[in-house]
Amino acid sequence: MKYLIFFIGSLAVALMIFLALTFSFEPGKTDELDLEKPIVVVVKATVAGQPMNFWSVVQQGINEAAKEFGVEVNITGPDHERQINRQVNILNTVIEENPPLIILAASDYYLLAESVGVAEEKGIPVITMDSAVNSPYPVSFIATNNVEAGIKAGNEMNRLLSEGGDGAIAIVSHIRETATAIEREAGVRQALEKQIITGTWYCENDQKIAYENTMEILKDSSVKGVVALNEIVTLGVAEAIRDSEASNRVMVVGFDSAPQELAFLEEGIIKATVVQRPYNMGYMSVKTAVEYLKGDNIAPLIDTGSVLITAENMFQREYQELLFPVNDE
Structure with missing residues (x-):
């Protein structure tokens, strides 16, 4: 009899725990980030300023990931990749606004390093994308090898x-x-x-x-x-x-x-x-940013890959999505 009472009591406790867990965790809620400010992506050249196909596809990946993970992302940068000082000034302005995280595609390996150091001093995490910067601070680098x-x-x-x-x-x-x-x-x-x-x-x-x-x-x-x-x-x-x-x-x-x-x-x-794979680069930069801000472990280096394309293989099925991406926006 004592064992039966103990068993029923244990079952009741287990049921209470199960119900508590069921109603405390709603699908899709625990994984969402509640950010007061948007993540900021500082690119080498904006699509509006220089309609370079590469950065247009990167932006598609960024926007898709932002939508999928439910975060706001602002994309900014100079009109042209050669406007390095302009990119430095833009990055400095972004740092002053204290965003939760900065994704940076650096136009110059050396000249952006000082600004990244300022971000470090302010405790703003930085992820580099496409091009690295001369600093050990970025928490992850997402690019082609x-x-x-x-x-x-x-x-x-x-x-x-x-x-x-x-x-x-x-x-x-x-x-x-x-x-x-x-x-x-x-x-x-x-x-x-x-x-x-x-x-x-x-x-x-x-x-x-x-x-x-x-x-x-x-x-x-x-x-x-x-x-x-x-x-x-x-x-x-x-x-x-x-x-x-x-x-x-x-x-x-x-x-x-x-x-x-x-x-x-x-x-x-x-x-x-x-x-x-510029789409992957943009997508993975935002995905990695979200994972980092949630406290997940992230890879310090993510190689998004490359492939040699010739007239002989460009129309092979495996390369169609890579070479001829469909923009649904």
């Missing part, structure tokens, strides 16, 4: 030159001190260590300057290959190759997947392009 991506571009150039004959190679880059430029060039040079590289040309992420640089490069008949390190640069290089009718003589390997780049790829003006 740019050295690896550069190696992919360099290896493809090696393959192209082995088929079409040896020759010198020129590198056309975007902005000298941005981490993406530094790391991609390092990867390219690592892969092309046995080749002759005539030099690196910088264009301040200006398509016209990239075009003019390429026209100058083409005056050297020994140049048989050009590696272009981002979307804007690739477009400028490809236009120069097209206008010079040099696509049979000079191999071009580029970066990214703007619609015009893919058209150049189909035409054979660009032989290959290393395509990043």
Whole structure:
């Protein structure tokens, strides 16, 4: 009898605990963040200021994650990637507003570091996206492994030159001190260590300057290959190759997947392009921010990946969503 009373009592206590837990936790409520201010994303260039396909797709990922996780996100930045001082000023203003977290795509590896230090002093967590900054403070870095991506571009150039004959190679880059430029060039040079590289040309992420640089490069008949390190640069290089009718003589390997780049790829003006996953980059930056603010453990480094695309594989099913994303907004 005593055991029966004990059993019934235990069952009653268990039932009370179960009911308490059932009514205290509502699905979708415990995981929501109650933020007084929006998370702020400081990008290199706004979509309105410079309609660069890469940043447009990054923003799609940011907006989708913000909607999915129920947080408000403000996106700000200069009109152009070369406006580094402007980005520093914008970041400083954002820090003064004391947001819960800042996601930063730094235009300069060194010049943004001091401002990140100020954020650290104020206790504002920082996540870096796309391009790193010279500071140990950011809690996570979400980007393409740019050295690896550069190696992919360099290896493809090696393959192209082995088929079409040896020759010198020129590198056309975007902005000298941005981490993406530094790391991609390092990867390219690592892969092309046995080749002759005539030099690196910088264009301040200006398509016209990239075009003019390429026209100058083409005056050297020994140049048989050009590696272009981002979307804007690739477009400028490809236009120069097209206008010079040099696509049979000079191999071009580029970066990214703007619609015009893919058209150049189909035409054979660009032989290959290393395509990043900008949607994933934007989405994962917000997802990681939410996880951090909830107190979850997050990875200090998230590689969003890249893939080498050629005219031969660009229409394969596995790459359709990557190359031809549908904007539902």
